[in-house]
Amino acid sequence: MSENPAPHHDDDVRSAGRQPALTGCPWHDVNEMLQSAGLRPTRQRMALGWLLFGKGARHLTAEMLYEEATLAKVPVSLATVYNTLNQLTDAGLLRQVSVDGTKTYFDTNVTTHHHYYLENSHELVDIEDPHLALSKMPEVPEGYEIARIDMVVRLRKKR
Numbered sequence: 001m002s003e004n005p006a007p008h009h010d011d012d013v014r015s016a017g018r019q020p021a022l023t024g025c026p027w028h029d030v031n032e033m034l035q036s037a038g039l040r041p042t043r044q045r046m047a048l049g050w051l052l053f054g055k056g057a058r059h060l061t062a063e064m065l066y067e068e069a070t071l072a073k074v075p076v077s078l079a080t081v082y083n084t085l086n087q088l089t090d091a092g093l094l095r096q097v098s099v100d101g102t103k104t105y106f107d108t109n110v111t112t113h114h115h116y117y118l119e120n121s122h123e124l125v126d127i128e129d130p131h132l133a134l135s136k137m138p139e140v141p142e143g144y145e146i147a148r149i150d151m152v153v154r155l156r157k158k159r
Contacts, residue, residue: 049088
């Protein structure tokens with residue numbers, strides 16, 4: 001393990017939530033995020049991470065990120081975009097949200113929250129109510145535990 005020149009309080013933050021010390025410099029922050037999650041900061045991961053995390057909380061499909069990468073002249077295939085998004089999700093840096101089984105969004109906000117899905121514009125939007133809760137949960141089958149609950153409330157324009 002290499003020497004970390006950062007102050008000691010960063011170690012406390014990292015162990016508490018495995019969050020790296022972020023400086024506000026997207027390139028440095030992406031490098032820190034990847035390394036703290038145990039992922040090698042390859043050129044493609046760095047470029048895709050910079051596109052993903054450099055603009056605040058976002059919801060992107062693989063196709064949307066691929067389009068952004070193409071516009072930013074990042075030489076990457078759609079398969080690499082999918083692989084990278086799945087690696088980042090497995091590492092806990094992204095949250096995968098499926099909508100109707102056909103669309104999968106990747107959310108840069110990994111905190112517990114739910115979503116509105118705007119059917120007309122195919123947009124995923126955070127529900128800003130931290131107290132939202134299901135009043136009754138079903139019995140969990142023997143040998144299983146609830147990993148996460150994703151509520152997606154589908155909205156459409158009134159006719």
